[in-house]
Amino acid sequence: MEEAKRVSSQPLLKYPPENNRRLIAIAQVQDSMNITIVGSGYVGTTLAACLADFGHEVVAIDIDEDPVRAINAGEAPIHEPGLDELVAEHAGENLTATKDYAAVADAEVTFLALPTPARDDGSLDIAAIESGSESVGEALARAEQAGAVPDGEIARHLVVIKSTVTPAVPEEVVVPAIERGLGRALKPELSTSDQEGNGADDSDTPGQFEVGMATNPEFLREGTAVSDLLNPDKMVFGYDAEWAGDRLEGVFEPLLTDEVPIVRTDPATAMMIKYANNAFLASKISLINELGNVCKEYGIDAYEVADAIGLDDRIGEQFLRSGVGWGGSCFNKDVDALRAAARDRGYEPALLDAAVAVNDTQPARLLALLDEHVDVDGKRVAVLGLAFKPGTDDTRNSRAVPVIEGLTERGADVVAYDPVAVDDIRDRYPHLRFEAAESARVALSGAHAAVVVTDWDEFAALDSEFDSMAEPVVVDGRRVIERRDGITYEGLTW
Numbered sequence: 001m002e003e004a005k006r007v008s009s010q011p012l013l014k015y016p017p018e019n020n021r022r023l024i025a026i027a028q029v030q031d032s033m034n035i036t037i038v039g040s041g042y043v044g045t046t047l048a049a050c051l052a053d054f055g056h057e058v059v060a061i062d063i064d065e066d067p068v069r070a071i072n073a074g075e076a077p078i079h080e081p082g083l084d085e086l087v088a089e090h091a092g093e094n095l096t097a098t099k100d101y102a103a104v105a106d107a108e109v110t111f112l113a114l115p116t117p118a119r120d121d122g123s124l125d126i127a128a129i130e131s132g133s134e135s136v137g138e139a140l141a142r143a144e145q146a147g148a149v150p151d152g153e154i155a156r157h158l159v160v161i162k163s164t165v166t167p168a169v170p171e172e173v174v175v176p177a178i179e180r181g182l183g184r185a186l187k188p189e190l191s192t193s194d195q196e197g198n199g200a201d202d203s204d205t206p207g208q209f210e211v212g213m214a215t216n217p218e219f220l221r222e223g224t225a226v227s228d229l230l231n232p233d234k235m236v237f238g239y240d241a242e243w244a245g246d247r248l249e250g251v252f253e254p255l256l257t258d259e260v261p262i263v264r265t266d267p268a269t270a271m272m273i274k275y276a277n278n279a280f281l282a283s284k285i286s287l288i289n290e291l292g293n294v295c296k297e298y299g300i301d302a303y304e305v306a307d308a309i310g311l312d313d314r315i316g317e318q319f320l321r322s323g324v325g326w327g328g329s330c331f332n333k334d335v336d337a338l339r340a341a342a343r344d345r346g347y348e349p350a351l352l353d354a355a356v357a358v359n360d361t362q363p364a365r366l367l368a369l370l371d372e373h374v375d376v377d378g379k380r381v382a383v384l385g386l387a388f389k390p391g392t393d394d395t396r397n398s399r400a401v402p403v404i405e406g407l408t409e410r411g412a413d414v415v416a417y418d419p420v421a422v423d424d425i426r427d428r429y430p431h432l433r434f435e436a437a438e439s440a441r442v443a444l445s446g447a448h449a450a451v452v453v454t455d456w457d458e459f460a461a462l463d464s465e466f467d468s469m470a471e472p473v474v475v476d477g478r479r480v481i482e483r484r485d486g487i488t489y490e491g492l493t494w
């Protein structure tokens with residue numbers, strides 16, 4: 001019994017151990033390709049740097065000058081462990097950036113890593129993916145007219161959708177947009193053979209591009225983007241033409257070891273796999289949050305319960321950390337897009353609706369717990385953490401947003417501390433009223449309460465800092481602070 005108790009009282013691993021995961025390519029490609037990557041955000045820059053590390057010649061394209069300038073200066077435009085090093089190593093060599101889509105014509109493969117945000121009704125905003133696809137088609141058409149493809153030949157160009165798009169988008173949006181740019185169908189009339197560069201039936205006919213479309217969803221997480229990309233659980237390739245599948249395998253050759261399963265499927269199914277993946281993970285968190293809420297009502301520690309159910313292989317130990325809920329750029333928008341896509345076809349996604357409802361409720365539950373201990377009206381309250389999760393400066397949909405809003409509604413003077421995310425939250429959510437503190441110690445000093453929103457490791461080390469609080473009430477939304485004498489501690493689900 002004693003032994004069992006010790007095991008189950010250990011906190012769950014926050015995330016899988018990263019220290020044995022590689023941050024550089026272990027192998028180089030045999031045949032280097034010219035690759036363009038449209039969109040230099042989290043996914044595009046990580047992909048660009050990793051593909052350059054595989055030995056490909058990579059050009060990153062973005063409409064925004066800032067990431068282009070950063071990459072060309074050898075700096076990562078976003079904060080991701082290991083990314084600065086990779087960009088610094090390859091920039092100016094086999095990794096360059098530009099605002100000019102003309103680079104597409106020199107490439108064998110173009111990845112679209114463009115944003116796919118949610119519209120107000122939750123459905124997918126396809127504006128960037130549509131205009132990016134059209135720009136790719138236009139660039140290929142211009143190059144064709146300038147004689148980029150030798151007379152009588154067909155040059156194959158593969159457009160790969162890396163962005164997360166609902167299943168109908170590849171065929172119903174991307175293909176027509178590329179065709180609009182090209183001014184014709186993806187496959188030219190001339191193409192009579194399956195052999196690239198060999199499809200000519202008339203050597204006087206101007207050469208043309210044959211454009212293929214594939215999907216290759218990305219499963220990386222922010223904060224561990226490089227290591228996730230280089231250590232995938234699976235690769236999903238969605239394509240129709242065999243040559244497209246072969247080319248995708250050529251791009252990712254160093255990753256395709258015996259340990260990495262490859263799912264080869266059609267473009268729509270590949271994207272459904274991506275949505276199902278995110279919907280499952282988000283719902284798993286909501287389920288453990290709901291179970292945690294019930295645990296709390298009975299004075300039971302939800303983490304002890306989670307540790308135990310995680311021992312069942314069918315459940316698995318990951319994504320069972322209950323608390324203030326999920327944030328980030330993708331779970332919200334992807335679950336919303338899937339709900340909207342389901343409704344679009346007449347299906348009511350009751351379970352996905354419930355997952356979102358539980359997630360929306362957790363910040364209010366945290367504040368209700370706080371209300372039980374202190375009336376914060378006119379009092380200083382410390383918010384520890386602004387990023388949607390540790391290891392990133394991204395505050396998109398961070399649970400800090402509803403928490404700060406709720407505190408402000410209660411009349412509290414909010415003092416927030418985050419090691420990296422203050423600028424991001426100020427830019428994205430200018431309506432939030434809070435004073436930024438330079439350290440957790442400063443935020444806690446004189447505070448009548450503290451709430452924990454992000455599980456930064458440094459918060460676990462806080463100790464004497466709590467002594468300077470006016471009233472040492474701590475409501476922990478992430479199970480990161482240890483209970484200790486001298487503070488009134490409330491865990492959200494424990």
Ligand SMILES: NC(=O)C1=CN([C@@H]2O[C@H](COP(=O)(O)OP(=O)(O)OC[C@H]3O[C@@H](n4cnc5c(N)ncnc54)[C@H](O)[C@@H]3O)[C@@H](O)[C@H]2O)C=CC1
Pocket residue numbers: 038039040041042043044061062063064067113114115116128131132162163164165218219220221222329330
């Ligand atoms: N962020 C993440 O962790 C993950 C994101 N995804 C998906 O990948 C896609 C990209 O996401 P992020 O990299 O997070 O986006 P992001 O917002 O970080 O970056 C997108 C980039 O595209 C650029 N852009 C916008 N319109 C453009 C255009 N017409 N031409 C060229 N560049 C243009 C923007 O300036 C920006 O630099 C989304 O569909 C997302 O759902 C998938 C897996 C993980």
Ligand SMILES: O=C(O)[C@H]1O[C@H](OP(=O)(O)OP(=O)(O)OC[C@H]2O[C@@H](n3ccc(=O)[nH]c3=O)[C@H](O)[C@@H]2O)[C@H](O)[C@@H](O)[C@@H]1O
Pocket residue numbers: 164218219220221222223278281285318319320321322323324325326327328329330331388389
């Ligand atoms: O499509 C995407 O963009 C990505 O979305 C998530 O990645 P990400 O949002 O970067 O971060 P996660 O580590 O999944 O965390 C998401 C949120 O869930 C919360 N979370 C996570 C795990 C957990 O047990 N409990 C919990 O509340 C985190 O605090 C965070 O707010 C997925 O994990 C990736 O596989 C996917 O590629």
